[in-house]
Amino acid sequence: MSVEHGVVRTTGADHRYAVAGMGATGVGVFVALVRSLVAGGRAAGAEIHIFETKERLGAGVAYSTPHDCHLLNMRAATMSVHADDPDHFVRWLAGREDVSASDAGEYVPRRLFAEYLQEFFGDALAEARQRGIKVVTHKSVVSDCREDERGVHLIAGLDHFVFGRVFLCLGDLPSTEYLEFTKLPTYVHSMWQGAGLEAIGPDATVGILGTSLTAVDALLQLRTAGHRGAITCFSRRRSLPKVQGPRVRHTLRHVTEANLRLLTGDFTRQLEFTEVAELFRRELEDGLGIAIDWTRVLARPKEMFTHTLAKDVELAEKGQTLWYSILDATSEIVPLVWRSMSPEARASFMTEHLSIWSMFRHCMPLDNARRLLDMATDNAFTVASDLTSVSYDEDARAFRIEAGGAAHHVEWLVNATGTGFALDCSDSSLIQNLLMRGDITPHPLGGIDVDFDTLRVVRRDGSLSARAHYIGPLTRGVHFYTNSFETNLANAHSAVAAALTRLDSPAAA
Numbered sequence: 410m411s412v413e414h415g416v417v418r419t420t421g422a423d424h425r426y427a428v429a430g431m432g433a434t435g436v437g438v439f440v441a442l443v444r445s446l447v448a449g450g451r452a453a454g455a456e457i458h459i460f461e462t463k464e465r466l467g468a469g470v471a472y473s474t475p476h477d478c479h480l481l482n483m484r485a486a487t488m489s490v491h492a493d494d495p496d497h498f499v500r501w502l503a504g505r506e507d508v509s510a511s512d513a514g515e516y517v518p519r520r521l522f523a524e525y526l527q528e529f530f531g532d533a534l535a536e537a538r539q540r541g542i543k544v545v546t547h548k549s550v551v552s553d554c555r556e557d558e559r560g561v562h563l564i565a566g567l568d569h570f571v572f573g574r575v576f577l578c579l580g581d582l583p584s585t586e587y588l589e590f591t592k593l594p595t596y597v598h599s600m601w602q603g604a605g606l607e608a609i610g611p612d613a614t615v616g617i618l619g620t621s622l623t624a625v626d627a628l629l630q631l632r633t634a635g636h637r638g639a640i641t642c643f644s645r646r647r648s649l650p651k652v653q654g655p656r657v658r659h660t661l662r663h664v665t666e667a668n669l670r671l672l673t674g675d676f677t678r679q680l681e682f683t684e685v686a687e688l689f690r691r692e693l694e695d696g697l698g699i700a701i702d703w704t705r706v707l708a709r710p711k712e713m714f715t716h717t718l719a720k721d722v723e724l725a726e727k728g729q730t731l732w733y734s735i736l737d738a739t740s741e742i743v744p745l746v747w748r749s750m751s752p753e754a755r756a757s758f759m760t761e762h763l764s765i766w767s768m769f770r771h772c773m774p775l776d777n778a779r780r781l782l783d784m785a786t787d788n789a790f791t792v793a794s795d796l797t798s799v800s801y802d803e804d805a806r807a808f809r810i811e812a813g814g815a816a817h818h819v820e821w822l823v824n825a826t827g828t829g830f831a832l833d834c835s836d837s838s839l840i841q842n843l844l845m846r847g848d849i850t851p852h853p854l855g856g857i858d859v860d861f862d863t864l865r866v867v868r869r870d871g872s873l874s875a876r877a878h879y880i881g882p883l884t885r886g887v888h889f890y891t892n893s894f895e896t897n898l899a900n901a902h903s904a905v906a907a908a909l910t911r912l913d914s915p916a917a918a
């Protein structure tokens with residue numbers, strides 16, 4: 410297929426689709442593609458090629474962990490693969506002998522979600538084959554992807570393919586912080602890739618950089634493995650995530666599409682940060698029925714982290730966490746809120762407010778918080794804030810960490826600062842090749858720039874690719890809430906719908 414004078418022309422590759430990366434997002438794209446081809450009467454003769462090096466297709470990085478202490482941070486009721494059937498995952502769990510009835514609606518180990526995704530993928534694969542769609546899986550890394558009038562040329566290993574459409578679902582980038590330590594054997598750059606924490610001896614002293622959900626996963630994994638050495642979590646600004654209590658259904662009154670339309674004049678004007686903050690303030694204060702002391706909420710914590718954690722656990726146990734249900738209710742609308750904000754408002758949110766948003770929005774399941782509180786009470790770990798520097802002392806064979814005006818020394822260092830968004834630091838040759846030619850563009854807020862609705866990648870010259878879509882955590886600058894399965898699944902559907910619709914329609918810019 411080619412695009413000439415604004416009209417999409419078909420080529421011999423139009424019935425061939427590629428999905429690069431078969432994590433949770435790749436599964437979402439694959440399933441949407443199969444269903445849409447079947448529904449549109451285009452199944453017979455279509456081909457879908459899947460590219461993934463991992464043995465387990467569909468499990469992805471976040472859900473491949475075998476450890477039961479690594480829980481989904483969202484309730485099962487929010488993790489359905491069918492947007493129109495939110496209880497699908499809950500019913501799937503209820504059918505398993507190893508999940509108790511009370512756990513089925515709650516926070517289950519992530520490994521169960523990987524199994525669920527794989528089963529869902531397997532069903533779609535069977536349906537595809539039954540309907541005459543040829544599905545080919547390639548256990549290889551895609552190293553380049555280039556468009557011309559014949560289609561999208563994809564290089565994987567020594568093979569060269571031409572496709573009508575390509576869906577890139579490459580997942581996260583590892584953290585781009587502390588890369589200088591990656592050659593040291595006592596440094597864990599990513600818990601989810603490579604050897605992880607298994608090599609850490611039970612009596613070693615451990616420093617964990619960060620206090621987010623990944624740090625919580627690290628603490629619980631070390632505890633489960635019987636770790637005895639001292640552990641310290643280091644943070645720059647914030648402390649441990651808050652704790653999720655019972656979920657209460659909340660209907661949004663202020664952070665709504667109608668209000669966004671009103672404020673932006675049907676999206677003809679962009680919102681400043683203060684306007685968005687005001688919508689959220691009203692939503693929270695109306696929902697809670699109280700005026701919030703924002704100075705106190707936004708202030709740096711003064712109390713010991715154990716005290717705060719104990720209090721947060723108590724509030725969650727008493728069900729006094731309605732604020733979480735209110736924030737949770739905004740999941741679906743948040744990408745639209747983000748789209749309505751001015752570039753300055755988004756940039757200011759990222760630098761000034763992202764850490765406090767994450768502390769409340771990406772908070773801990775109560776079970777994990779209770780385990781963490783036990784650990785804290787046993788003095789199994791501590792938290793040091795105001796992290797200023799990290800270095801490695803060759804003579805002492807230890808990391809030296811300056812935090813809170815004191816120097817700490819640890820034998821092992823674990824990077825739990827989250828994923829990276831700097832494309833130029835990525836070790837993916839695919840991303841580097843695309844960047845070098847200007848076939849993708851870094852978003853000013855990190856990650857990849859794409860069209861909000863169609864997920865087509867934005868080229869360096871500002872034009873949109875006619876055939877390449879990028880879906881997944883790296884579109885954070887455009888959709889914001891891409892560290893959730895929910896958003897990536899919705900985007901997978903949008904990309905597939907756009908790709909199949911455009912086969913018959915005039916090309917966009």
Ligand SMILES: Cc1cc2nc3c(=O)[nH]c(=O)nc-3n(C[C@H](O)[C@H](O)[C@H](O)COP(=O)(O)OP(=O)(O)OC[C@H]3O[C@@H](n4cnc5c(N)ncnc54)[C@H](O)[C@@H]3O)c2cc1C
Nearest residue numbers: 430432433434469470471481482550551579580881893894
């Ligand atoms: C530790 C962790 C826990 C999380 N927990 C939750 C949660 O509880 N709930 C929630 O909603 N969200 C959670 N998330 C967010 C999560 O990132 C997304 O929900 C989702 O899993 C992202 O999936 P993905 O398929 O985009 O990426 P990935 O799972 O990373 O999959 C990308 C795949 O692409 C493959 N790949 C990469 N490059 C190439 C290439 N060049 N060629 C071929 N294949 C390639 C990789 O091998 C990989 O398998 C979590 C994230 C993390 C990191």
